[in-house]
Amino acid sequence: xxxxxxxxxxxxxxxxxxxxxxxxxxxxxxxxxxxxxxxxxxxxxxxxxxxxxxxxxxxxxxxxxxxxxxxxxxxxxxxxxxxxxxxxxxxxxxxxxxxxxxxxxxxxxxxxxxxxxxxxxxxxxxxxxxxxxxxxxxxxxxxxxxxxxxxxxxxxxxxxxxxxxxxxxxxxxxxxxxxxxxxxxxxxxxxxxxxxxxxxxxxxxxxxxxxxxxxxxxxxxxxxxxxxxxxxxxxxxxxxxxxxxxxxxxxxxxxxxxxxxxxxxxxxxxxxxxxxxxxxxxxxxxxxxxxxxxxxxxxxxxxxxxxxxxxxxxxxxxxxxxxxxxxxxxxxxxxxxxxxxxxxxxxx
Numbered sequence: 146x147x148x149x150x151x152x153x154x155x156x157x158x159x160x161x162x163x164x165x166x167x168x169x170x171x172x173x174x175x176x177x178x179x180x181x182x183x184x185x186x187x188x189x190x191x192x193x194x195x196x197x198x199x200x201x202x203x204x205x206x207x208x209x210x211x212x213x214x215x216x217x218x219x220x221x222x223x224x225x226x227x228x229x230x231x232x233x234x235x236x237x238x239x240x241x242x243x244x245x246x247x248x249x250x251x252x253x254x255x256x257x258x259x260x261x262x263x264x265x266x267x268x269x270x271x272x273x274x275x276x277x278x279x280x281x282x283x284x285x286x287x288x289x290x291x292x293x294x295x296x297x298x299x300x301x302x303x304x305x306x307x308x309x310x311x312x313x314x315x316x317x318x319x320x321x322x323x324x325x326x327x328x329x330x331x332x333x334x335x336x337x338x339x340x341x342x343x344x345x346x347x348x349x350x351x352x353x354x355x356x357x358x359x360x361x362x363x364x365x366x367x368x369x370x371x372x373x374x375x376x377x378x379x380x381x382x383x384x385x386x387x388x389x390x391x392x393x394x395x396x397x398x399x400x401x402x403x404x405x406x407x408x409x410x411x412x413x414x415x416x417x418x419x420x421x422x423x424x425x426x427x428x429x430x431x432x433x434x435x436x437x438x439x440x441x442x443x444x445x446x447x448x449x450x451x452x453x454x455x456x457x458x459x460x461x462x463x464x465x466x467x468x469x470x471x472x473x474x475x476x477x478x479x480x481x482x483x484x485x486x487x488x489x490x491x492x493x
Contacts, residue, residue, distance in 0.1 A: 146166065146167045146168075146169065146278070147164055147165075147166060148164065148165050148166070148167045148276050148277045148278055149162070149164060149276065149277045149491050149492065150162075150163045150164065150165045150204045150272060150275055150276035150277070150491075151163060151204065151275040151276075151465055151468060151491070152165075152201075152202040152203060152204045152272075152275070153191075153192040153193075153199075153201065153202065153203050153205070154201055154202050155201055156192075156193050156194040156199070156201075157193075159469040160192060160205075160275070160468050160469055163202055163204065165204060165272045165276060166267065167272075167276075167278055167279065167280050168266050168267065168280050169280075170215050170216060170217045170280055171217050171266075172217040172218050172219040172220075173217050173219050173220060173282055173283050173284070174216070174217045174220070174280050174281065174282060174283065175213055175215075175216050175217070175220060175223050175229060175280070175281055175282075175283050175286045176213065176214045176215040176216070176278060176279075176280045177209070177211040177212065177213055177214065177229050177231065177278060177279050177280075177281065177286075178211050178212050178213075178214045178277070178278050179209055179210075179211040179274055179276060179277060179278055179279060179488045180210055180211045180212060180295050180296075180487075180488055180489075181209075181210050181211070181295055181296045181299040181462075181485050181486065181487060181488060182206040182208055182209050182210075182273075182274035182275060182299060182485070182486045182488060183206075183208025183209075183299040183300035183302065183303065183304070183458075183460075183483055183484070183485050183486075184206075184208075184463075184468070184471055184472075184475065184483065184484035184485065184486065185205075185207065185208060185300075185303050185304070185330070186330065186391060186475060187205075187207070187303070188205035188206060188207075188273075188275075188472075189205075189472050189475060189476070191203055191205055191260065191261055192205055192472070195416075198261070199261055200261055200270050203260060203261050203270075203272075203273075204260055204272035204273050204274075204275050204276055205260055205273050205274075205275055206259070206260065206273035206274025206275040206276070206486075207231070207232055207233040207258070207259040207260060207273055207274060207302065207303055208232070208274065208299045208300045208301070208302040208303045208304070208483075208485075209230055209231040209232070209259070209273075209274035209279060209299065209302060210228065210229075210230045210289055210295045210296075210298055210299045210302070211228075211229060211230075211278070211279075211295075211488075212225075212226060212227070212228060212229070213225050213226060213227040213228075213229050214278070216283075217283075219283075220283045221283070222283060222286075222288070223283060223286060223288075227288070228288070228289040228291060228295060229286055229287065229288060229289060230286070230287040230288075230289050230298070230299075230301075230302055230448070231259060231274070231279055231281050231285065231286060231287070231302070232259070232287065232302035232303060232306065232438070232444055233250070233258055233259055233302070233303055233306075233438050234249055234250060234256050234257065234258060234259065234285055234438075234441065235257050235258070235259050235262070235271060235281050235282065235285050236256075236257035236262075236265070236282060236285060237249040237252035237254070237255075237256045237257060238252050238253070238254035238255075239284075240254075241253040241254055246440075247440040247441065247442040247443065248440045249285075249440045249441055250437050250438045250439065250440055251437070257271065258271065259271060259273045259274065260272055260273030260274075261273075274488075275465065275468070275486065275491075276488075276491070277488065277491060277492060284441065285441055287302070287441070287444055287445050287448060288445065288448065289448060289452075290448060290449065290451065290452025290453075291452075292452055292455065293448075293451060293452055293455070293457055294457055296460060296462055296485050296487070297457035297458050297459075297460050297485075298448075298451070298457055298458070299458075299460075299485050300330065300334075300458040300460065300483040300485065301334075301447065301448060301451055301457070301458060302444070303438065304330045304331050304334045304458060304483060305334050305338075305447055305448075305451065305458065306438050306439040306443065306444045306447050307331055307334075307412050307436070307437075307438050307439075308331055308332075308334045308335040308338055308387060308389070308412065309334075309338050309439065309443075309447040309450075310436055310438065310439035310443055310447075311387055311410045311412060311434075311436035312335065312338050312339055312342060312344075312385075312387060313342075313443070314436070315384075315385045315408050315410060315434075316384070316385070317338070317339050317342045317344045317384075317385055318342045318343050318344055319342075319343035319344070320343075321344045321345070321384040321385065322344065322345045322347065322382060322383050322384050323339045323344040323345065323346055323347070323383065323384065323385050323386070323387065324346075324347045324348075324349055324383050324385070324386035324387065324399070324402065325339060325346065325347070325348050325349065325364070325386075325387050325389065326349045326370070326386060326387065326388040326389060326390055326399060326413075327349070327350065327388070327389040327390040327413065328348060328350050328352075328355045328358065328359055328362075328482070329389060329478060329482060330458075330480075330482050330483045331389035331412060331413065332348070332389040332390075332482075333358075333362055333458070333459055333481075333482040334458060334482075335387050335389055336348055336359060336362045336363050336364050337362055337363050337456055338456070339363070339387070340362075340363030340364070340365075341363070341450075341454055341456060344384075345365050345366075346363060346364050346365050346366075347364060347365065347366045347367070347368060347379075347383070348364040348366070348367045348368070349367075349368050349370045349386075349399070350367060350368075350369065350370065351369065351370055351371050352369075353369060355367070356369075358481070362459075370398070376398060376401075376402070379402050380401050380402055381401075381402070381403065381404055381405075381429075382402060382404065383402045383403050383404060383407055384403075384404055384407050384408075385403075385407060385408050385409075385410065386399050386402060386403065386407070386408075386409045386410070387410050387412060388409060388410065388411050388412065388413055389412055389413045390413045390415070391413040391414050391415055391416075392413075392415060392416075393415050393416065393417055393419065394415070394419070396409065396411075396419045396420075396421055396425075396433070397420075397421065397422045397425045400421070400422075400425035400426065400431055400433065401425060403431045403432075404429075405429040405430055405431075406429075406430055406431070406432070407431055407432070408431070408432040408433075408434055409431070409432070409433050409434070410434050410435065410436055411433070411434070411435045411436075412435070412436050412437075421433065458482065458483050458485075459481055459482045459483070460482070460483045460484070460485045461480055461481065461483075461484055461485070462484075462485050462486075462487050463484050463485070463486055463487070464486070464487060464490035465486050465487075465488065465490045465491040466490060468486065471484045
């Protein structure tokens with residue numbers, strides 16, 4: 146099926162109209178008419194080949210929500226009209242030890258990402274959600290609770306699961322003090338989830354202008370991280386800190402805030418290696434870790450949790466034709482807190 150899309154043709158050219166081929170649904174496939182697609186910072190990294198792994202042309206987009214239009218003969222969980230989603234993954238080997246633990250994002254044979262990944266069906270590369278429709282294996286297609294606003298639910302497929310997964314793994318909940326570093330697309334969801342899990346939630350930000358918003362989103366306290374005295378007062382008081390910042394910054398300043406056996410989890414991706422003072426880990430015993438999205442089962446768990454608690458993202462809706470401007474605004478942190486593309490704008 147010839148499908149309208151927006152693509153980057155090189156690292157230095159703006160995204161523009163492009164036509165891609167989508168396969169007709171196979172026996173286990175779900176075809177989705179895309180309604181909304183979130184704009185992740187990873188989209189920009191790939192469009193501009195900032196991680197050195199892009200194959201052009203690239204159609205970004207992995208925060209996809211839409212309506213099912215067709216299903217294959219063996220599909221059991223979806224039917225036309227259902228609200229469905231596709232996140233960062235569209236396939237994996239399904240047989241390795243990671244896949245057997247429902248950790249497809251860590252597939253030992255290589256997870257297949259929603260865009261710029263090897264497409265076993267076409268022999269080329271996968272194309273993402275900046276497009277009219279997508280066809281995905283049922284095993285990697287997700288159900289969206291009907292009560293959630295589809296546009297505001299779209300970023301849950303990356304920003305949501307990227308913060309939900311580590312908060313769950315490291316036990317954010319009642320009786321715990323959890324820090325969230327940064328209030329962007331990831332950070333604002335980290336605040337919402339940590340608060341919803343019952344943890345005492347503290348936002349760290351460099352901007353005083355974000356104090357009110359941090360508290361509105363669920364933070365019990367907001368600390369200006371540039372204030373050395375305020376940081377020192379909180380030394381050794383956190384069970385876990387989730388660091389969502391993708392710019393270079395002092396990781397040791399946050400390690401110093403952890404209790405014995407506390408954990409600093411990195412989900413942001415700074416452009417250069419971050420120095421770590423070993424004594425920040427030794428005294429007292431502390432952990433430095435990282436996390437990458439979540440598996441399909443956990444992503445569905447997250448969507449179901451959001452449906453029960455009516456948790457969605459704070460967004461600004463744009464037209465597909467505004468994507469290049471949105472990228473520039475995203476670099477300036479000029480969005481609260483996620484751009485979402487209304488894909489109806491692509492069909493005109």
